[in-house]
Amino acid sequence: MNKKILIVGGAGFIGHNLALKLKQMGAKVAVIDSLTVNNLYSIKRNEDKVPFPKLSLKILDQRFSLLKSKKIIFKQINAQDFKALNKFVNEFKPKVVIHLAAVSHANKSNKFPLVTFNNSFVTLQNSLESIKNRVDHFIFLSSSMVYGDFKKQKVTEDEVCNPIGIYGALKFSAEKLIKAYGQVYNLPYTILRPSALYGERCISRRVGQIFIESAINKSKIIINGDGREKLDFTYIDDLVDGIICAIKSKNSFQEIFNLTYGSAQPINALIKIIKNNFSDVEVEYKKRGKLMPIRGTLDVKKAKRLIGYKPSWPLEKGYLAYIKWYKNFYKKFFII
Ligand SMILES: NC(=O)c1ccc[n+]([C@@H]2O[C@H](COP(=O)([O-])OP(=O)(O)OC[C@H]3O[C@@H](n4cnc5c(N)ncnc54)[C@H](O)[C@@H]3O)[C@@H](O)[C@H]2O)c1
Structure with a gap:
């Protein structure tokens, strides 16, 4: 693949893994990122009060050195x-732009x-403003949260969307805005709806990472709910x-895809794998928050x-591959 690809918000979990793979495939890749959200500066100030900020910083180090x-x-x-972004787009002249920048947490x-x-x-x-009329393809990462509570065991892309809360509402609005740019400027776009990702160098503290x-660290694993709730856990490589x-x-082009x-697997399936790979695992179940939609299979x-x-x-x-990576990483890099 010899395309010029720009990833906006590309120093995050998805972005840096994607950049590495695209580069390996021969693409010319550029990443822009403010490093302010769920990244270097917010972790240095520990804005999100993560329990192991030193560990997150070590993981970020590895991201940056790989890039x-x-x-x-x-x-x-x-x-x-806008000016700074537009200037960079003018200079780099990407053919494909992938937009990932966001606050990627519902809470x-x-x-x-x-x-x-x-x-x-x-x-x-x-x-959208800086790339309209000049790129071949715009890709946006939306979310399964646009659906709100899943009404069926499996949701297809044409399901009616009823997001709950700010994150899902903004993702749904974003999809509408992109479609409008498609209508008005013939922008070739693709909207992707991932869910429950896990994998190497994630610092977002979603369940997969929190459990490991x-x-x-031999601390208690807290589960919001009874653990039977199902999520469509997706490994970063997929x-x-x-x-x-x-x-x-x-x-x-002009399509939306579940990705x-x-x-879907119950959260307790993660616990089973954790218990097979760590000793003395303690789990506590707490009441789940009502603003988190009930999801399932996409x-x-x-x-x-x-x-x-x-x-x-x-x-x-x-999950096993992720645990293996985590254990090695921890042994090699993390000095308490
Ligand atoms: N990880 C998941 O499970 C998941 C699931 C569905 C959708 N998504 C979506 O995929 C996208 C990427 O997710 P992620 O997991 O990599 O999140 P992430 O938090 O790791 O990455 C987001 C990146 O965007 C950057 N960013 C934020 N505001 C910016 C700004 N103003 N200018 C430049 N960069 C900025 C951050 O610094 C961060 O590096 C997000 O839009 C997220 O909502 C993620």
Whole structure:
């Protein structure tokens, strides 16, 4: 793949993994990121009060050194600054732009709606404005949260969306805005809806990561709910492969795709894997928050049929790979 690809918000969990894979495939990749949300500066100040900030900083170190060693262009730009973003787009002249910049946590979005609006919606508007009429493809990472409570065991992309809370509402509004740019400016776009991601160098403190960190640090694992709630856990490699399928196929233009493993598993399935890989695991169940929608399986048939998506990391395989990486990383880098 010899395309010029710009990733906005590309120093995050998804972005840096995607940048590394694209570069490995021969693309010319540039990443811009403010490093202010769930990244270097917020972790240095421990704004989100994560329990192991030193560990997160070590993980970020590894992200940055990998990007550097693979010679991926990195520019620190706040995408809320239209002039700076536009200048970079003018210079780099990408053919594909992938927009990831956001506050990527539902809880934080409900606590800080304005910060979320500025980093998620304003950055999106700026990306669209700076690339309209001059790129071949715009890709946006939406979320399963646009659906709200799942009404069926499996949701397809044409399900009615009823998001709950700020995060889902902004993702749904973002989808509408992108479609409007498609109508008005003939922008070729693709909207992807991932869910419950886990994998190497994530610092977002979603369940998969929290459970491993708690088990390593011998602290109690807290589960909100009874653990029977199901999520469509998706390993980062499947998501990255799916994004690449979307980049490669023109069938992805003007389409929305669910992009998950495609089979929801109960949260307790993670606990089972954790217990098989760590000793003395203690679990406590607490009441779940009512603003978190009840989700489940996202049907990925459309992505399989139209763009050749082939998820290949079931939870038992992907979570094990992630645990293995975490244990090695911890041994090698983390000095308490
Ligand atoms: N991780 C998941 O499970 C998941 C699931 C569904 C959707 N998504 C979406 O995918 C996208 C990427 O998620 P992620 O997991 O990599 O999150 P992340 O928090 O790791 O990465 C987001 C990145 O965006 C950057 N950013 C935020 N505001 C910015 C700004 N104003 N200018 C420049 N950069 C800015 C942050 O610094 C961060 O590096 C997000 O839009 C998220 O909502 C993620």
